[in-house]
Amino acid sequence: MAKRDYYDILGVSKTASDDELKKAYRKMAIKFHPDKNPDNPEAEDKFKEAAEAYEILSNADKRAQYDRFGHDGMRAGAGGQGGGMNMDDIFSQFGDIFGGGGGGSPFESFFGGGGGRGGRQRKGSNLRIKLKLTLVEIADGVEKKIKVNRLVSASGVTFKTCTTCGGSGQQKKVVNTMLGQMVSASTCSTCHGSGKTIDQRPPGVDSTGLEMKEEIIPIKIPAGVAEGMQLSMSGKGNMAPGGGIAGDLLIVIEEKEHEELKRDGNNVLFDLYISFTDAALGTSIEVPTIDGKVRIKIDPGTQSGKILRLRGKGIKDLNGYGKGDQLIHLNVWTPKKLTSEERDMLEKLSKSDNMMPKPEKGEKGFFEKVKEFF
Template structure:
């Protein structure tokens, strides 16, 4: 099932600013929250869908990619939301609801422990080199990434062993502390992260000797990247959760993939079109011939009509690059160039001298052939 447009999910226009996006998500998060809709699977899916849309549209880079490339730029293996779980979603509430779980403050408590601070790992950036053929057809790349991974000794807990944990005395394991303040409007209750355990709910008495309590170590991961067809030089793709791991069970960062095009030996890219410069000699241009030209899919045989002029543009329809997230493909444009020899033999010179006087060999611009710029204009019209 295809994903809905993120702007439709939140019910905002494509011109909505950050404040409008945040406000729209806040309303949906309250409406479809699992604590308010216990056992309602549809509400839970709506809750996750809204969180996914907000995760993309609240991030300037991801929003820009989504606006330009749709779901191909941020989902289907790239971007956010698809791999989000409830812990990922609830970690957003610190920004949306000013810290903590919304239903603790609105309804006097909830079924979830909300004070625990969930940290996020840092993003990683890599470059992936792609040939023109790989860009045209899409490809799968396996890359080895050196990054921070969950400590294999303590499984990310940061503790030497299970006995090294004890419940925080300050917050009683909730990860948050509540304060009641008397104001002119009456008593107001606020919730903040526990300063003793930093929101963890537990304290560690003996740290892991491998990671020194961070829960992380350096490691290598082989990641499979599915590159959609039609990407371009400088385009950034994102894979959620494939960046550096976060301390003690936090949310992993993202892997940002920067596309780098490898120049083709004979073809040039111009947007979704492919350009090839064909050089033929004077005799072939005058008499006509058939030649093979390279394309993204291999060789193609084309006909050169007799009397072809230099600057003529031939077109192979549908032999270009597809647009990202679209079925539309560009063309291959073949620019015909007449090759003039720099040196000729005495016999060739004699033949050319005889031809010079022929009426057929006198230039007749404007009689039948259009100018180069007129042909360009005609092609694009």
């Protein structure tokens, strides 16, 4: 089943500001929160759907990616974006939306800091790297092994129960309201919701129990990715203190320029220059493609500006809809310098009626020919 548009889910326009997005999501989260709609799978689905939409649109990079590629761009790569959020991911957003961070947010006051789920798990920060790919690697996809320095849980660290919250991850207090006394719960300011604090740690380990280590991470890049596209590997970012949820590894694609070929969507373009004699007499010539050199035939009487198509010699579509083509633009090269002998020969040829330009009746112009290919 096709996913709904993220803007439609939140009920905002594509030009909505950050404040408008936040306000719309807050309204949806309160309306469909599981604690307010117990045993209601439909409400829970809408709750998750709204959280996913806000997670993408509230991030400038992800929003730009979504605006450009839609849902296909979000799910590209290992881990993907969208459809992978769990309740811990969703509740980790509430500090931004409802003013959390241990200060007794309005949302926590209404719903007990996540509905009595034992405190909100912390999430590690995301890591972002750039990955340069050649046109050949982009054409058919490629597997890479990348080096990443990330924070991981250090060995030799011991924990103890947080004395502030007693291991619950929440601090509770009685609040007087117009409806009487109510218990307000907020994330513990000491352990930040994990329910544990560090007891002992070895030298070189930071105060959160994490240390920096280099890891080799394999990643499969799908065919058809484009410059600026962002892929995501869930859980491959920095780990969270106290055994929380690891962040994501975000991979931003950069395209290396090919020496001879140019990319145009899923098609590949190549400018081929041939001599006047080859154009007039015809010839065969090797041209580069993504898969290596191939020999093509130039028919006698070929005109400058003609476009040849090599079907299936382009780039695989990101969504699996076949491959693009290679388009070869033929250019008849005019020599800038001539020998006296060459000049004499050309002057004799110029007097021939056959050398005068005579466009065939109904022949299409260059731009009309180009349009036929797109």
